[in-house]
Amino acid sequence: MPSPGRVSGAAVKSVAVRPTTQSVRLALLVAVGLILFLFESAIPRPLPWLKPGLSNLIVVLALYGFGFTAALTVMLLRVVLGALILGTLLNPVFLFSFFGGLLATCAMGGLRYYGGRVFSIIGVSICGAFVHNVTQLSLAAVLVVANVQVLYLTPLLLLASLFSGTVVGVVAYGLLEKTNHLVSA
């Protein structure tokens, strides 16, 4: 049976951080998220709005390091700034990003605070990736493609959620576990 670590389940001590310090840290997280976002935007993909979702890493880090409000802030800033940089603000791609991010963050927040100890940070991250992908694909089915062809992407959606969710969760666990000062200084 796995022993719950510091970032597993709900076993994270909450830490009081001075407001300025927290702002700077969240800004750094957003910057890291933008780098990941732009990096994956440069990778060729079968569909323009389908991304591995590695920038979900910063939302998971913010959620476990600073709480739900911080996660929501970081997600919104990342989505809006990313869209500004790529020039996709307010077009369908932006809507996918926005609602995908919003629902994923809410789902992860809910699971972390109300999910008991069913999922560790890794399971929460996989759920986030899954919700993100399902939201985007549903929106695509309704707004863009408007037919059943979108269902062809189901295997991709499930396997991609598993892959990127696991990678993000493991990296987030590693970062939070090894760099205590990120969370608790």
Add this chain to the structure above:
Amino acid sequence: MSKLFSEAWQITTVGDRFLMLVLAVAGLSSLFWVEGLAVEGETVLISVEGAPAVRKSLDVSETFTVGGARVVIEHGAIRISESTCPQKLCLHQGPINAVGEMIVCVPNKISIWIEGARKNKFDAVTG
């Protein structure tokens, strides 16, 4: 890196592992399920240099030449049987017959796209 993953595995809960298993099984099995979604095509549109050139029915078996490629329609499917292109990727793709499927031969600038879905059993039903 593998050390990190094995360490992270230690903190996974039963819920985590169950979730991973479910996603992996559902993802892999849906690969087969998606195959069944394919709708057989009725007509095929062949474009040369981006412009639609010929539209053919998949029901009529025939063999003809478009650009540098020899195209065969048989058993309700279409394939390229010979091509002048160097890599023969279009040839190795084999026959296609589902709506939305494509064969693209880039060197010859030919694209073959299955477009029309097979009609219903009845042309129209009146009340």
